[in-house]
Amino acid sequence: xxxxxxxxxxxxxxxxxxxxxxxxxxxxxxxxxxxxxxxxxxxxxxxxxxxxxxxxxxxxxxxxxxxxxxxxxxxxxxxxxxxxxxxxxxxxxxxxxxxxxxxxxxxxxxxxxxxxxxxxxxxxxxxxxxxxxxxxxxxxxxxxxxxxxxxxxxxxxxxxxxxxxxxxxxxxxxxxxxxxxxxxxxxxxxxxxxxxxxxxxxxxxx
Numbered sequence: 568x569x570x571x572x573x574x575x576x577x578x579x580x581x582x583x584x585x586x587x588x589x590x591x592x593x594x595x596x597x598x599x600x601x602x603x604x605x606x607x608x609x610x611x612x613x614x615x616x617x618x619x620x621x622x623x624x625x626x627x628x629x630x631x632x633x634x635x636x637x638x639x640x641x642x643x644x645x646x647x648x649x650x651x652x653x654x655x656x657x658x659x660x661x662x663x664x665x666x667x668x669x670x671x672x673x674x675x676x677x678x679x680x681x682x683x684x685x686x687x688x689x690x691x692x693x694x695x696x697x698x699x700x701x702x703x704x705x706x707x708x709x710x711x712x713x714x715x716x717x718x719x720x721x722x723x724x725x726x727x728x729x730x731x732x733x734x735x736x737x738x739x740x741x742x743x744x745x746x747x748x749x750x751x752x753x754x755x756x757x758x759x760x761x762x763x764x765x766x767x768x769x770x771x772x773x
Contacts, residue, residue, distance in 0.1 A: 569594075569654040573677075576649065582690075582698070584646040588672075591654055600727035602719075604759060606643040610656055610670040617641070620669030622660070626676055626751065629664070638666040642755070644674045645733055647688075647700050648715045651675040676751075679711025679739050680704045695722030709741040729759035 569591045581587050583603020588596045597607040597615045606623075609615030617639035623630045625644045631637070646652075655663070655671040663671045683705045690698040697720045704713035717733040734754040741747045 568659065569656070571652045571654075573650040576646070576651070581646055584643060584652075587646060587652060588654075593656055594654065600725055600729075600759075600761065602721065602724050602727060602729065603646065604643060604727075604729060604731070604757070605641060605761075608669075608672065610654075613669040618672075620666065622663055622665065622667045622671045624663070624671065624673040626749075627673060630674075631666075635665045642757075645717055645719070645731075646674075647698065647717055648676060648702070648733070648735060649674050650677040676735070676737055677702070677704070677713050677715075679706050679713045679737065681706050681711075694724050695720065695728075696724055697721070711739045711741075713737045727760055729757065731759070732756045 571587055571590070576587065579586055579590070584606050585596045585598055585603050588594050588606070588608060593611055595609040595612075595615055597609075599605050599607055606618055607615040608618045608621055610621065613620045619638045619640070622634060622638070623640055623643070630642065630644060631640060652675065653671075653673040655673075660667040660671045684703070686700070686702040688700045690696075697718065699718045701716045702714070704711070706712075713736070715733075715735045717731070719729065719731040722728050732755070736752045738750045739747050
């Protein structure tokens, strides 16, 4: 198991998750559009196309729409709102369910802070690139929450332009010292162009 913690993620300050995965031995990542909207990971020499040989999780829950039948990853959790990433490459991956022949990648979101805490981060660059993150969390009694709003936009980065809105809420109710109930709700909207879909030149000519 490889584990990248919050301190390492902050040090890397990645624009896409691809920069994070390349730090792990045995993990092969193929860039698609340069912004990491769709991650292509291969472990131990397996085909990285759409990460179909891996099980991708967020807080232990499968991200793919149909992991048992069509495991291709057309959505990747934004690395900006993560506090850590687990990568399983050994026999332990069999515990996690379908499509684990190549391994398991588990994105870990931030837990609610004990006291009021907020974070604002804004990055901008060429091609109309904007990456803005707003995060706030607190705990009241036995109930803690963490709210995140992420906005990513670019007119052209590499071959792609995109506009992404990601809103996520995580609520934790501590039942006792050994048990907790967690509820997550999210909204994701993306408008983008892609190099992997649409007509080829020969199809268009016909």
